[in-house]
Amino acid sequence: MKHLIVLTGVLLLLITSCKTSEEKLVEKALKIHEKATTIDSHTDTPMLFTREDFDVSVRHDPYESSTKVDFPRMKEGGLDGIFMAVFIGQGSRDSLGHARANAKANQIFDSIYSVVGRNTEIAEIALTSDDIYSIEKEGKRAVYMGIENGYALGGDLSNVEVFYKRGARYITLCHTKNNDICDSSTDSLEHNGVSPFGKTVITEMNRLGMLIDVSHISDKAFYDVIEQSTAPVIASHSSSRVICDSPRNLTDEMLKKLAKNGGVAQVCILSSYVKKTPTNPQADSMRMAIREKYKNYENLSDDQQKEAGQAWRSINKLFPPVLATVQDVVDHIDHMVEIAGIDHVGIGTDFDGGGGVDGCFDVSELPNITIELVRRGYSEEEIIKIWGGNFLRVLKANETLASK
Numbered sequence: 001m002k003h004l005i006v007l008t009g010v011l012l013l014l015i016t017s018c019k020t021s022e023e024k025l026v027e028k029a030l031k032i033h034e035k036a037t038t039i040d041s042h043t044d045t046p047m048l049f050t051r052e053d054f055d056v057s058v059r060h061d062p063y064e065s066s067t068k069v070d071f072p073r074m075k076e077g078g079l080d081g082i083f084m085a086v087f088i089g090q091g092s093r094d095s096l097g098h099a100r101a102n103a104k105a106n107q108i109f110d111s112i113y114s115v116v117g118r119n120t121e122i123a124e125i126a127l128t129s130d131d132i133y134s135i136e137k138e139g140k141r142a143v144y145m146g147i148e149n150g151y152a153l154g155g156d157l158s159n160v161e162v163f164y165k166r167g168a169r170y171i172t173l174c175h176t177k178n179n180d181i182c183d184s185s186t187d188s189l190e191h192n193g194v195s196p197f198g199k200t201v202i203t204e205m206n207r208l209g210m211l212i213d214v215s216h217i218s219d220k221a222f223y224d225v226i227e228q229s230t231a232p233v234i235a236s237h238s239s240s241r242v243i244c245d246s247p248r249n250l251t252d253e254m255l256k257k258l259a260k261n262g263g264v265a266q267v268c269i270l271s272s273y274v275k276k277t278p279t280n281p282q283a284d285s286m287r288m289a290i291r292e293k294y295k296n297y298e299n300l301s302d303d304q305q306k307e308a309g310q311a312w313r314s315i316n317k318l319f320p321p322v323l324a325t326v327q328d329v330v331d332h333i334d335h336m337v338e339i340a341g342i343d344h345v346g347i348g349t350d351f352d353g354g355g356g357v358d359g360c361f362d363v364s365e366l367p368n369i370t371i372e373l374v375r376r377g378y379s380e381e382e383i384i385k386i387w388g389g390n391f392l393r394v395l396k397a398n399e400t401l402a403s404k
């Protein structure tokens with residue numbers, strides 16, 4: 001028996017030493033990934049909740065279903081916590097538009113609570129920076145909520161607290177168009193940064209301990225926020241402009257300011273913000289035609305919105321876009337860490353809002369980012385910071401500053 005044990009030991013040793021260095025690297029990375037408390041600070045998954053063919057408790061094929069997140073794939077990808085965005089596209093800024101935006105936001109909150117409520121054995125709503133740890137211990141997924149586009153406030157400051165009480169822990173101040181709060185990075189100059197109303201929103205968010213999200217806002221609005229905010233801020237899904245030139249990405253100067261503010265920039269893995277890749281003219285013109293047909297998206301009926309979504313997905317199936325890769329994503333992380341420091345970088349995928357690259361096409365493939373980080377020499381401690389440590393530190397700081 002003793003001989004057998006020794007022999008088995010020797011054999012095991014042999015098998016282990018037969019592993020290629022690549023296999024060892026992957027093994028090491030997966031261990032770190034498993035150990036880390038991982039959080040994705042931005043997904044648009046609630047947009048799927050109105051689709052009849054989508055059940056978040058069931059595993060979907062990302063290519064067949066054009067979906068990037070569901071609870072089984074979250075588990076597979078080792079993702080412990082997720083921010084589900086209450087996304088409101090920018091519509092008209094009059095009383096009717098504001099009322100619609102506010103009502104729609106409330107509807108989306110309802111849908112998140114109802115989806116999580118139907119899946120209490122796999123997921124739980126998370127509200128504080130500590131919640132993720134206790135929910136993770138129960139083997140469940142933590143679902144945080146953030147609002148994408150302050151337009152959801154409907155121009156009413158008191159709604160900041162209403163939404164905080166509903167569970168929102170950040171507000172992305174605007175989306176692709178200007179709103180009453182500030183200018184967008186992808187629109188023309190209107191307020192020259194943050195508006196007077198926007199300033200009151202920032203003060204109120206600081207008071208409550210709600211994270212201010214600077215993704216999507218114009219450069220000047222970014223600097224206005226940094227100057228005014230008394231708490232560290234986040235960019236829930238923004239990459240590096242030096243690595244990929246897009247107004248949606250952060251310049252080095254912005255990254256430095258963000259680090260000085262104590263905040264965190266969460267790398268976005270939406271391919272066109274990661275790397276410019278060749279496009280297909282035929283597909284482009286078909287996409288243009290859809291944009292033209294369904295413009296003023298926010299004013300479309302639910303059925304028309306579904307129709308637009310289907311048309312968009314069918315083009316993507318016909319002409320799969322050439323995507324950036326996991327290596328390209330980690331090029332952003334490398335640069336952002338170099339400029340802002342290891343304590344100020346994280347990950348916000350934008351899954352189900354356009355996010356996904358080759359090698360990390362959906363949430364189940366997140367460990368591939370960790371593998372690449374290990375390959376580039378990041379330590380376990382550094383990876384744990386990137387995967388959530390930094391973000392949770394900022395959330396905690398906001399909680400603490402609010403209760404003072």
Ligand SMILES: [Zn+2]
Pocket residue numbers: 148216237350353
């Ligand atoms: Zn976005």
